[in-house]
Amino acid sequence: MVRVRQLPNEEHVPDSYGAAPDELGIAPEVYQALECHLPSGLVGAPAEVKRYFMRSILQNYVPSPAQRTRTQNQREYRERILSAYQPLHQELYTDDPSIFLTPTFLQAITVNTEESITSLMMEVSPGVYAFHMLKPSFCEMLMAEANHFFTWARTADQRIMSPITLDMPAAGRGACLFDFGLQGMLDNLMKNFISPIATVLYPEVGGSTLDSHHSYVVEYDETDPARGLHVDDSEVTLNICLGKHFTGADMYFRGIRCGNHINSGMHDEEHFVHPNVPGQVMLHHGSHRHGVFPVTSGQRVNMVMWCRSSLFRDMKKCMNDFSGFCGECQFERTARQVQHLQELTARISINAQEDEAP
Numbered sequence: 202m203v204r205v206r207q208l209p210n211e212e213h214v215p216d217s218y219g220a221a222p223d224e225l226g227i228a229p230e231v232y233q234a235l236e237c238h239l240p241s242g243l244v245g246a247p248a249e250v251k252r253y254f255m256r257s258i259l260q261n262y263v264p265s266p267a268q269r270t271r272t273q274n275q276r277e278y279r280e281r282i283l284s285a286y287q288p289l290h291q292e293l294y295t296d297d298p299s300i301f302l303t304p305t306f307l308q309a310i311t312v313n314t315e316e317s318i319t320s321l322m323m324e325v326s327p328g329v330y331a332f333h334m335l336k337p338s339f340c341e342m343l344m345a346e347a348n349h350f351f352t353w354a355r356t357a358d359q360r361i362m363s364p365i366t367l368d369m370p371a372a373g374r375g376a377c378l379f380d381f382g383l384q385g386m387l388d389n390l391m392k393n394f395i396s397p398i399a400t401v402l403y404p405e406v407g408g409s410t411l412d413s414h415h416s417y418v419v420e421y422d423e424t425d426p427a428r429g430l431h432v433d434d435s436e437v438t439l440n441i442c443l444g445k446h447f448t449g450a451d452m453y454f455r456g457i458r459c460g461n462h463i464n465s466g467m468h469d470e471e472h473f474v475h476p477n478v479p480g481q482v483m484l485h486h487g488s489h490r491h492g493v494f495p496v497t498s499g500q501r502v503n504m505v506m507w508c509r510s511s512l513f514r515d516m517k518k519c520m521n522d523f524s525g526f527c528g529e530c531q532f533e534r535t536a537r538q539v540q541h542l543q544e545l546t547a548r549i550s551i552n553a554q555e556d557e558a559p
């Protein structure tokens with residue numbers, strides 16, 4: 202296995218790797234950039250030898266043909282929408298955080314200490330935080346924009362891709378917020394405001410290295426089935442209830458689990474329920490098993506950000522103990538420690554009896 206240099210050799214002039222991407226879709230520029238990170242013993246080797254080693258690294262990151270097709274389809278879908286859709290509220294597309302964040306929240310993040318951040322939060326259960334972050338006017342604008350988008354899609358006969366792969370009968374109507382042009386604003390929101398919080402609250406799941414997100418808006422009313430128990434495809438999830446008026450729709454949680462224990466049972470202390478409160482943000486581990494009870498009247502609209510860390514996802518492949526966050530791994534580790542202690546106590550007791558024997 203080749204171990205690459207963390208810092209590139211700036212003085213090295215890389216070989217040429219042709220003019221077009223190879224059959225894996227890797228561009229020549231990628232090989233050239235990676236070559237500057239190769240260990241010194243390999244840098245002087247023929248280009249084909251270096252390409253062989255670099256491919257062995259890069260193929261772990263190359264999407265499958267099916268993934269590439271999906272990405273291409275999504276890009277074309279998004280370009281089609283962005284070329285035709287006229288936003289309702291241009292203010293949403295701004296980079297000015299004072300438009301959408303409350304002054305108290307903005308101040309706490311600007312100070313950026315553990316105390317200033319935790320002072321904003323109410324830990325409603327271990328690992329789940331509730332707080333206020335967005336101005337009511339922003340919540341109203343975002344709901345109106347989503348509604349405007351759905352109306353436009355119907356008029357333009359534009360099919361909207363579901364923002365989540367549902368493992369149950371379709372629930373609610375939703376759209377990815379990137380699809381109507383909010384990527385820039387949301388990228389800044391994650392980088393400048395969610396990452397500092399996740400750094401403090403979720404270091405065990407790469408909270409300090411969040412580098413991408415999937416963000417969407419979703420609406421439910423009483424005709425929709427409940428959103429059943431699930432985990433998110435995220436390290437950290439930000440779930441904001443934007444409105445409107447509704448009853449029901451409480452969230453329930455059933456413990457944080459690693460991939461090995463996703464279907465394991467629940468311990469009593471892991472079960473709790475928290476209401477969806479308009480204007481309130483809920484922040485939790487993506488791997489915190491949760492669901493939402495049905496809306497019993499009115500309409501609920503939420504904005505959800507699944508924040509991800511590619512570094513943590515790479516690290517996870519080499520890990521087999523997730524007791525840093527998984528309730529079941531912690532339970533098993535404690536059971537092992539108790540058993541070890543009992544065996545040790547029994548051994549000491551036998552030794553003491555043998556010492557006392559005449």
Ligand SMILES: [Zn+2]
Nearest residue numbers: 459462527530
């Ligand atoms: Zn586990």
